Amino acid sequence: xxxxxxxxxxxxxxxxxxxxxxxxxxxxxxxxxxxxxxxxxxxxxxxxxxxxxxxxxxxxxxxxxxxxxxxxxxxxxxxxxxxxxxxxxxxxxxx
Numbered sequence: 001x002x003x004x005x006x007x008x009x010x011x012x013x014x015x016x017x018x019x020x021x022x023x024x025x026x027x028x029x030x031x032x033x034x035x036x037x038x039x040x041x042x043x044x045x046x047x048x049x050x051x052x053x054x055x056x057x058x059x060x061x062x063x064x065x066x067x068x069x070x071x072x073x074x075x076x077x078x079x080x081x082x083x084x085x086x087x088x089x090x091x092x093x094x095x
Contacts, residue, residue, distance in 0.1 A: 003027045003034070 002016070002024060009016055009028055016026050016038070026038040041047070041055055041062055054060045 001025045001027060003029055005029050005032075 028036040
């Protein structure tokens with residue numbers, strides 16, 4: 001992880017973005033106080049344009065790792081189709 005002041009980041013933005021592309025994190029400081037962190041969007045995970053846009057907007061977070069194989073062997077929740085649909089519709093009404 002690298003730390004950089006705003007002026008240095010502004011002057012050498014391409015350099016620091018190359019570091020992020022290689023998987024490194026950059027902590028941005030304003031007068032020695034950390035204010036932001038620049039992190040890679042995804043490491044080796046193939047995301048489409050819509051997912052990348054949602055990540056950039058802060059709506060979703062990229063996966064940190066692949067799901068373990070045991071996840072797919074777990075029993076699924078016992079929720080009726082009607083209850084699931086009602087929950088989704090209720091969630092949409094709140095927004």
